[in-house]
Every structure is written in structure tokens, then in C-alpha cells.
Amino acid sequence: xxxxxxxxxxPGRHRQQLVARFLALRLIHAIAIVFLVATLTFFLIRxxxxxxxxxxxxxxxxxxxxxxxxxxxxxxxxxxVEQYLRYLGNLATGDLGYSFSENxxxxxxxxxxxxxxxxxxxxxxxxxxxxxxPVGAIQGWRSGSKTDNALTVTSLVxxxxxxxWLGIMLQLAFGLGLGLFPVxxxxxxVIHDGLSTFGRLWDRIxxxxxxxATLGAVGAGALARFQRSATLETVVQDFIRTAxxxxxxxxxxxxxHALRAALLPSxxxxxxxxxxxxxxxxxxxxxxxxxxxxxxxxxxxxxxDYFVVTGTAIVSAIMVVxxxxxxxxxxxxxxxxxxxxx
Amino acid sequence: xxxxxxxxxxHSRRAKVAFFVVSTLALGALLxxxxxxxxxxxxxxxVGLKLAAxxxxxxxxxxxxxxxxxxxxxxxxxISLAVAALSVALSITCGTLVGLAAGLAGGAxxxxxxxxxxxxxxxxxLILLVVILAFWPQISLPLLVLVLGVTxxxxxxxxxRAEVLLVRERPFYAAAVSAGTSTGRxxxxxxxxxxxxxxxxxxxxGIGQIILVEAGLSFLGIGIARPTPSWGRMxxxxxxxxxxxxxxxxxxxxxxxxxxxxxxxxxxxxxxxxDPKAS
Numbered sequence: 177x178x179x180x181x182x183x184x185x186x187p188g189r190h191r192q193q194l195v196a197r198f199l200a201l202r203l204i205h206a207i208a209i210v211f212l213v214a215t216l217t218f219f220l221i222r223x224x225x226x227x228x229x230x231x232x233x234x235x236x237x238x239x240x241x242x243x244x245x246x247x248x249x250x251x252x253x254x255x256x257v258e259q260y261l262r263y264l265g266n267l268a269t270g271d272l273g274y275s276f277s278e279n280x281x282x283x284x285x286x287x288x289x290x291x292x293x294x295x296x297x298x299x300x301x302x303x304x305x306x307x308x309x310p311v312g313a314i315q316g317w318r319s320g321s322k323t324d325n326a327l328t329v330t331s332l333v334x335x336x337x338x339x340x341w342l343g344i345m346l347q348l349a350f351g352l353g354l355g356l357f358p359v360x361x362x363x364x365x366v367i368h369d370g371l372s373t374f375g376r377l378w379d380r381i382x383x384x385x386x387x388x389a390t391l392g393a394v395g396a397g398a399l400a401r402f403q404r405s406a407t408l409e410t411v412v413q414d415f416i417r418t419a420x421x422x423x424x425x426x427x428x429x430x431x432x433h434a435l436r437a438a439l440l441p442s443x444x445x446x447x448x449x450x451x452x453x454x455x456x457x458x459x460x461x462x463x464x465x466x467x468x469x470x471x472x473x474x475x476x477x478x479x480x481d482y483f484v485v486t487g488t489a490i491v492s493a494i495m496v497v498x499x500x501x502x503x504x505x506x507x508x509x510x511x512x513x514x515x516x517x518x
Numbered sequence: 519x520x521x522x523x524x525x526x527x528x529h530s531r532r533a534k535v536a537f538f539v540v541s542t543l544a545l546g547a548l549l550x551x552x553x554x555x556x557x558x559x560x561x562x563x564x565v566g567l568k569l570a571a572x573x574x575x576x577x578x579x580x581x582x583x584x585x586x587x588x589x590x591x592x593x594x595x596x597i598s599l600a601v602a603a604l605s606v607a608l609s610i611t612c613g614t615l616v617g618l619a620a621g622l623a624g625g626a627x628x629x630x631x632x633x634x635x636x637x638x639x640x641x642x643x644l645i646l647l648v649v650i651l652a653f654w655p656q657i658s659l660p661l662l663v664l665v666l667g668v669t670x671x672x673x674x675x676x677x678x679r680a681e682v683l684l685v686r687e688r689p690f691y692a693a694a695v696s697a698g699t700s701t702g703r704x705x706x707x708x709x710x711x712x713x714x715x716x717x718x719x720x721x722x723x724g725i726g727q728i729i730l731v732e733a734g735l736s737f738l739g740i741g742i743a744r745p746t747p748s749w750g751r752m753x754x755x756x757x758x759x760x761x762x763x764x765x766x767x768x769x770x771x772x773x774x775x776x777x778x779x780x781x782x783x784x785x786x787x788x789x790x791x792x793d794p795k796a797s
Contacts, residue, residue: 212634213637217641223650224651224652224654224655332779332783332786336775337778338734338750338775338778340733341767344760345767345771348760348767352761455642458644458738463757473645473648477648480652480653482653485648485652489641489648
């Protein structure tokens, strides 16, 4: 802990109060954001002409009296302000509305799929950080070298790939072509239940490989780009020159000094990449029929399922806000400079 | 100055290639009716030319409706590039105006606008777009441009706001204000020149990103209606048939990759040219 001596010497109690206040403020901010998101989604989705039953009836041709009944059942015939207040009230109790197509509460449908999305997105993020950050650091450290140039082109291409197209190409090559991995779902619906515990785990892992690799590859491209410039900014700073002046070996400078400082921004990135990761997950889950909230969104677009779309938007915002909260706390722990002064 | 910037931007071979690719794409999109070998929506021969593999007659093959893929991809460039260029222009305008408003007004207006930006950034972009667009019975080009534009200005507004705040701190600002210089003039002379560079870079990179987002949306079924060729929709449609016809999935995707890479390279080159110490 090199920064220890430069830290203001907080008395224990005072410091605890600071931590509590910091967390409380962040939490209030987080709740305000979720409230704003709920308000925005409520009004944005209603900007489309007509009502959800009309758009649905294109395919189903619902008789007018049935439609009126449906609108009444879902409270969609009430004045907008009343709908909005009721919606906020329901939201406060965790009620996100009713799913037309699944015939059950939206909250239940989303909760059931969140673990799958978290597994996929979590593994994707792990791959993205695990590959992208070291690669970017090497590039920044050896900027201008042949390695740097080759990796720059690679990360640029990865970053520019439409994630759903990469998924389809991997399906074609490793799934349908070589037959190495399954290309859809989270488990094999035919044999899964008959397998041993280990067999079932293995089945799940095999199904995860392609979707997670797809998500991770595109994320790694973005992270390598970011980490490269973060490292570049660090290596020109005075403390690196000082370290060099002290006669330290290049390895020591890289690992002990440069990387530690250059890794800080990637904590922020953990919070920042989360929304992008969820956007990517929607597409990847669609390609691989992965039973997460992304696939749920896709299915509910096709089914014109109003409340599922608003519900997933709110839940994804909650996930993002929580991710940012975690990033803030991590940053606070890692970098004394960002802590609030006493 | 401008000329110097262009020379420095196109200094590297990579940037020259990217510039060539972008120009070719733009030219191809403009001249699509003249240069494409076939009508992009004509079903040439449903029996004989269904899912024909790439050949001298059909360089990229044909799809399940016997339409020529190369022609569809060239026409698809029109939609992608037009949507991207117009949305980026709109988003930069919005972002600059909001950033100026927040930075100049300060106080409650600033706080409100920035919390709004926080909230809009908290919803993953694709999901935000789905919320706005999923329930429109039909999506027209102006609607798509409008929605993509007004959901992409957040970064620009932060950039401009930060610059306004920075300028307001400087001693000359107070001097200029007390001398009666108008706000418009201050913005024109001291804020905009400083953010112009970062905004140009953001716009160039933004075009690539919007192309990806638009393709993702059409892949989800939210985009310009069929049969108008769109790269994302072509990939979505290929999912059913790609096992027997890989080209229907591969070429539209390659078109996206090449376009986005070219814009990213140009954006990076512009950044390096504008800020020599970054590289």
C-alpha cells in the first residue's frame, strides 16, 4: 500500500460515518435513476400509435368487444395520469404488470430468466476482461511495435463485429460444421434429465461455450482498445520516469507501477460496459435461443407483449445501476484519491 | 488548417485504405441503381436460381427468393449509410445544444439534464430502442433516424458541457462577460472551437456504432420494412437457410464489418491527428 502515508488519517468512527454517507448518497442516486427510467419507459412506449391490443390484433383480429375487455382488464382504458400513478405504485411493490403471451406476471417471467442472463453475461465479461485487459496493457507498453499493430487491427475488427453475426458464424463453424458444440438453448432438452450430476453440468457448460465466446470476443476487442490508451497515458507519467530513473527493471516498472495505475480505469469500465454487455446479451441470446431476459425481449417483441418490454427495460436499468454502485465502491476501495475529503 | 488536418489524418496506410473504403461505399450507395447487376428485390428465377452459390453471374450468390445478394448488399449500404449519417448529424446537434444549455444555465437546469442523461444511459441502448420502436406498426426511415439520433447524444452533451464549465473557469471569461460580450459570441469563439475536434472524432466513430445498432435492431425485427434490403434483416432472414447456404449469412455481415472497421480506423486517425500526444 504505497498510498497509505498520503491518506488523511481518519479516526475510525469518523471514517465509518463517511463510508455510510457515501453509500447512502449513492443509493439515493440509484433509486432516483430507476424512478426516472420507469417514468421514461412508461411514456416512451406509449409514443407508438394505437394501443397494444390494436397492434396485436393485426395478427389475431380481435373482435372490438373483446379488445375493450382486454384494455379494461389491463387498466389501459384509464386516463394516462391514472395509469402512470398505478404503474408507479405497482412498481414499488415489485409488480411489473402482466404478460399477455406468457399468461403470468412479468416479474415471475423475468426472475426466472435472470440467472441465465447473469451466467452468460458474467462469463462473457470475465472473458472480455481476462483477454482484453492484458492484451491492451501489452499493446500500450509496447506501443508502435509489430505486436501492437497486429493486436490493434485484431481488436478493432472484434470491436466492429456485429455480435449477432459473429454468433451465427460460430454456430456455422463450430456447431453445424464441426459439430463440436450445441448451437441453441441452455441444456439438451432430450437427454438432460437422464444425465448424472456431472453429465448435466457438462451439458450446461457445452451449451455456454459458443454464446459466451461470442459475447466475450466482442467485449475483449472494446476493452483492449480502452486498456491500450489507459496504459499509454500512464507510461508517460512522472512516476514511471522516476521508477526508470531508479534503475528498476522493465518488468518491475510494468507490473509494480504502470499496470497498477493503468488498471484503475478498468474498474470504471466494469460499470460502463455493463449496459453494452446487456445489449449484446439480447442479440446473443436471440441467436442462440438462450433462455435469458434477452431472448424474452425478442419473443415479446414478436408477441407484442407490452409489459414484458417495459419490465425488462426497468430490470436491466436496475442491473446497470447496481453494477455502477459496485464499481463505485470498488473504485473507492482501490483509489484513495477518489474518496470524499473529510 | 483543414488541409493540414486531412494530410495528417491520412498519413498512415491504414487510414488511406479506410478512406478509400468509405469513399467507395458512399459512391456505391449513391450509384446503386447504375452499378448493381440486378434489381435488389426482383425474384429472378424461383426454381432455377433459388439459393444459388456464389458464381460469376452472382458474385455473392442468391437468397431463398432467388434475389441477387450483391445487389441487395449494395442497396443495403444506402439504408445503413443514410441512416447512420443522418442520425449522427442529429445526435451531434442535440448533444451540443443540451451540453451548452446545461453548462451555461448551471444550477437546477444542469442537474436535471444531467440526471436525465444518467437515466437514459442506464438503460442498455438496444433495450431503450426496443422500448421506443417495438410497438410502431411500421418503421419509416425518418422515424428510425429521429429515434437513433435522439438516443445517441448523451456522450456529446457531456463533452460539450465539460468544455463550457472549463471555459467558464478561465479568467478571460469573466473579463469578456463584464465587457458585455454576448453569450453566443463566447460560445462561438471559445467553446465550439475547443470541442470541434473531439466531436468530429465522436461523430466518425459514432457512424460505425450506429450502423451496428441499426443492424442489431433489424436483426430483432425492428427496422425498415421488407423487402427493402437492410444488412441486419438479411442476416436475420438467413438464419433459417444458412445451413445449406452460408453465403446468405456471411456476406451481409462482412459488409457491416468492413464498413464499421473503416469508420473506426478513420475516427482513430482523426483523433491522432487532432491530438498528437495521444499516440
